[in-house]
Amino acid sequence: MQCQLCNKHATVHLTEIVNGQKTEKHLCEECAIKEGVTVKAHVPINDLLNNLMASQKESQQIEDMTCPECDITWRKFRKEGLLGCPHDYVAFEEPLRKLIERTQEGASTHVGRAPRHTGGKHFQRLTLLRLRQELQQAINQEDYEAAVRLRDEISKCESN
Amino acid sequence: MDGSGPLSDIVVSSRIRLARNVSGFVFSTQADDQQREQLLRYLHDQIMETELKDDLWYLEMSQTTPLERLMLAERHLISGRLAEGNTGCGVALSHDESLALMLNEEDHVRVQVLASGLQLEETYENINRIDDLLEEKIEYTFSPQYGYLTACPTNVGTGMRVSVMLHLPALKMSGQIEKVFRAAKEMRLAVRGLYGEGTEPIGDFYQLSNQTTLGKTEQQIIEQLVSMAVEPIVEYERQARNKLLKDKMAALDDKIHRAVGILTHARLISSEETSYLLSLLRLGIQLDRIKDISLRTVNELFLLTQPAHLQHHYKQTLDADQRDELRARFIREHIR
Secondary structure (H helix, E strand, O other): OEOOOOOOEOOEEEEEEEOOEEEEEEEOHHHHHHOOOOOOOOOOHHHHHHHHHHHHHHHHHHHHOEOOOOOOEHHHHHHHOOOOOOOHHHHOHHHHHHHHHHHOOOOOOOOOOOOOOOOHHHHHHHHHHHHHHHHHHHHHOOOHHHHHHHHHHHHHHHHO | OOOOOOOOOOEEEEEEEEEEOEOOOOOHHHOOHHHHHHHHHHHHHHHOOOHHHHHEEEEEHHHOOHHHHHHHHHOOOOOHHHHOOOOOOEEEEEOOOOEEEEEOOOOOEEEEEEEEOOOHHHHHHHHHHHHHHHHOOOOEOEEOOOEEOOOOHHHOEOOEEEEEEEEOHHHHHOOOHHHHHHHHHHOOEEEEEOOOOOOOOOOOEEEEEEOOOOOOOHHHHHHHHHHHHHHHHHHHHHHHHHHHHHHOHHHHHHHHHHHHHHHHHOOOOOHHHHHHHHHHHHHHHHOOOOOOOOHHHHHHHHHHOOHHHHHHHHOOOOOHHHHHHHHHHHHHHHOO
16 A cells, blocks of 8 residues: 555554544655654663653652651552541642542632631630640650640640 | 422432531541540530530440441431441531531541432532531631642542432333433532442432532532533433333333332331332322322331331341341331
């Protein structure tokens, strides 16, 4: 079979169906590249392997990502399906955004209701509870510097 | 569910739930028992400071019996996760059971409002007001980009899951139910049977809900579910029912009356068979083929013949065989 464009021997055969309309193209390799139908046929095996390893290394890096607030890893989240704390949305920003876009019809921005925060005194008890839990954690991890800072914050919050 | 409300011949109930998490804390599933208990106490106290308090009764899951939890689950007032009875989990329920505030479920707070028939707009107004009241007392974690942050990213944004329970026996009988599934999938809606996930739907009840929670307003999510899915499906089911009445009246009547026959005479009956037969009975009442049994009775039987309710009624622990026997007796006593 001859190339439809230059009469050389056609080696690339393409069948396309667009809106139910079937079209066939028969081209030689050169014309096919010009037409953008085919990519370079021979990718050296080294390039292929390097690309593969790079992508594996990258996914390994993503899998090992850890949230500094709750210590959950991306791997654990992918296995169990549940995040550990709100900060994960920051810590796993890149892979999580892709996942959210995939599961949310491409959306990545909230447009619905927003909280009508009043702030201030209402939430003092919450702040105290939060600080006390953080203090307990700091003591458990023997992070005494943080513990001292948290203790000061707690007494400041209590005196308000 | 009293069987009333708009389109209640086909739409059994409407439900909206919101997922919310308290700012600055790890999510419930990551917290240890002590952290969950502290947060539970905090949430309880804050809720009881709102004007909702007079209408709420509060249960701590670890202080309930397995049977009580199973009964709450059969009434759709707690989730399977809460029914496990773990430490640091609780629920606050309104007396009419239309509102459930599940605490330390997958998210710190899950607000659920139920209504009979198709009443999503009213239900949203209601739940939005409750959300306002709670937000005056509880600071939720919220990001301008992703909205309300949730333990599972499939709930992020509005944190809102909207569901309607549809009764579609005629579409099932005429072999068109697959079309509904396909259409729903294309619209990114989830369809599942009444009980159990992924199992064969029991009694031709199907729950339709939104899967997308981000990038749309709450009103858009509801509007799309109603206009693109619920209303067309209701119309198809009505057409299928009319066609059955017109073309296959004798076969339909036979099915319905056989269902009544078995329900009123069986000596052993499983909950699956009960649901299947009650579904036919419900259709028979809606189509005016059965006149001496009320819809209320059918709705009550759906609820009261489930394992935990049956054991509660007969005040004893029953194994599966004993349940089948007492279920048959219970039904005979209620339909004559």
